[in-house]
Amino acid sequence: MPRLFTAIEIPPDVGLALSFLRGGLTGARWIDPENYHVTLRFVGDVDDATGRDIMDMLGAVRRPAFDLMLQGLDQFGGRKPRSVFAAVKVNAAIMELQAEQERIMQRLGLVAEGRNFRPHVTLARLRDASSRQVADYLALRGPYRSTVFHVPRFVLFSSRDSVGGGPYLVEAVYPLG
Incomplete structure (x- = not known):
């Protein structure tokens, strides 16, 4: 079975607004807007039986739908932004x-x-971007805020082992509400 993770999809209008933040960073590999998402739980590579068990157990999740918004840009990696x-x-x-x-x-x-959950939408993966370039980028675009958007479901995605950013395939949809 392919690499799995659960996520919240980003609505097209929010994705379009995020796409306007692309550019201005040397060495950035920008994520395509159709692949924007908020990862809830990275699962990784599992066998087919475990994949089926995951799909079944996620089907038992009963949570209300909710609203989200994106607020601010940041970076992971500290002095070596990634x-x-x-x-x-x-x-x-x-x-x-x-x-x-x-x-x-x-x-x-x-x-x-192993890490604390810090919900976010990855915009770019960085290679050879200096911390100064990233700081300048964030200083210009950091105050970004999205509109509030409704989250009516979460999904189980699969991906191929690649250099990040998709393509992602929806394996299962789990309604909230």
């Missing part, structure tokens, strides 16, 4: 949804996620 992202304005609904998915994955025997 990506630029739009941060999600955190609310209880997204944190609880992610925590439930983490519990499901651990019940299925998957290793716990």
Whole structure:
């Protein structure tokens, strides 16, 4: 089975607005707008039986739909920036949804996620971008805010092992509400 992860899709209008932030960073590999998403839980490469178990267990998630917005741009990597992202304005609904998915994955025997959950939309992966270039980029575009958007579902995506940014395939859809 391919590499799996759960995510929230970004609506086309928000994706279009994010796409206007592209450019101005040497060495950036910009993510295509149709591949923007908020990863909830990275699963990784699993066998077909585990993949089916994940699909079944995620089907038992019962959470209300909720609203989100993106607020601010930032980077991961510190002095050696590796990506630029739009941060999600955190609310209880997204944190609880992610925590439930983490519990499901651990019940299925998957290793716990090693990092704290920091919801975001990756805009670019960086290679050879200086911390100064990234700081200048963020100074110009950092105050970005999206419109509030509704989250009626989450999805299970698969991806091929590639150099980031997709393409992603929706394997299953899980309605909220």
